[in-house]
Amino acid sequence: MKVAVVGTGYVGLVTAVCFARIGIKVAAVDKDPNKIQALRAGKSPIYEPGIEDLLRSGIEEGRLTFHTQLAEALENARVVFICVGTPQSQDGHANLDYVFQVASEIGECISLKPRYKDSLIVATKSTVPVGTAANIKKIIEDHLISKAVSSSFEVVSNPEFLKEGDAINDFMNPDRVVIGCHSKETEGVMHKLYGPILNNNDAAWFCMKPESSELTKYASNAMLATRISFINEIANLSEKVGANIDDVKKAVGADKRIGQSFLNPGPGFGGSCFPKDVSALLTLGDRAGEDLKVIRATLQTNQYQKKILLKKISRLFSIDPSDTTQPLADRRITVWGLAFKANTDDVRESISLDLVRDLVRLGAEVVAHDYIAIDNFRTIMSQEAILITYDSDPIKASMNSDLLVIVTEWADYKKIDLEKVGSIMKYKQIIDARNLFSPYELIRSGWMYDSIGRPKDKDKDK
């Protein structure tokens, strides 16, 4: 079987290299010729652990090709996956311009070269609002009608559940594969396509109406985001009432009905998915006349949490965060972690963006470190004419600092000798938004150490 994949971003590229890995012929398309040239040379435009190995083996073994022309990629393809971006519009809804543009191009291609034997399956992996499969169908049909040709095709929804930084593993070892389609034959083709993945682990297979499949994707992301907002609230409360969130979350998560994952408190959720998808679900509810109160609260709690670091910093230096007289002018603050989470170079909706903007507005001198996200962060800061310093060495970045703020949970930060860091800082002060270190140990060795939802005193609370 051959498939075409349109869009070579995080979702498209992972889909393409993984299908190639399991023996499917894949033709991937992107409009950007520079990207396609780099991909043909085995260079991934995104950082994702393991992706370049799969990219190179796919190309070398002749299963993976890259194109700038959709018509070329569609040649003999049984399924075409739409994997283009659905950025957030002004009104919170998902912007479907790219998706509809691809649908229109698919319609154009198949109306010029109708298919008679096997019908084309048009599968949407982009995260799209409920009803989009029906709209894509209409766009393709309009092309066929305008050219007075008939060609059979079916539009299916096939949402992705890939976490950046672990996306290859999520694709190869999914908890479930969800398909939204109407025909048994189409379900059979999709099942065959995912066969090697389904056979290798206990992945569940769900086939449902496209509307249900589209909603499953939003509901999944919203559920995970809600857990994070929930645990962040409990963490903030823990600080106020003298509890320790580490103990609380372990004991709460031990209930099998609740579970341990996605219960890590932090500086609020970011990234290209949760903030955008939760807003889009809320807008979908508004448009459907259903007020989604829990979803609204999830976003509100996250807005609050995104400012938690600023609150803690303001308290530490006894300043008012709305003060316009640059009250942090004599402070040097080091930020560890610019990516929205560990194991990615992606800084979209990263908490560090907001934090650094605030610190610079308040007059602080900021020195930032990240293992791989510095270039992406610098691009955004330059566009906004925000000047900060970057250091590729986390220890050197803390030289003469009044405060070290940890925003991203890179595992390597935990291996750093904090005594060394403390010996070159102006003051031994850390605010750790990812709870990477032990409060007791640090406070005992003379640090001012604040984290999320944990005590600030040096005695173990048990």
Ligand code: UGA
């Ligand atoms: C998320 C979902 O996890 C994927 O299943 C989904 O396919 C993807 O969105 C998507 O829609 O494409 P991703 O945004 O890559 O994946 O990253 P996550 O690992 O989910 O993290 C999202 C945010 O939540 C990050 O800011 C992270 O730091 C934060 N988070 C996550 C927490 O604060 N606490 C946690 O316990 C887990």
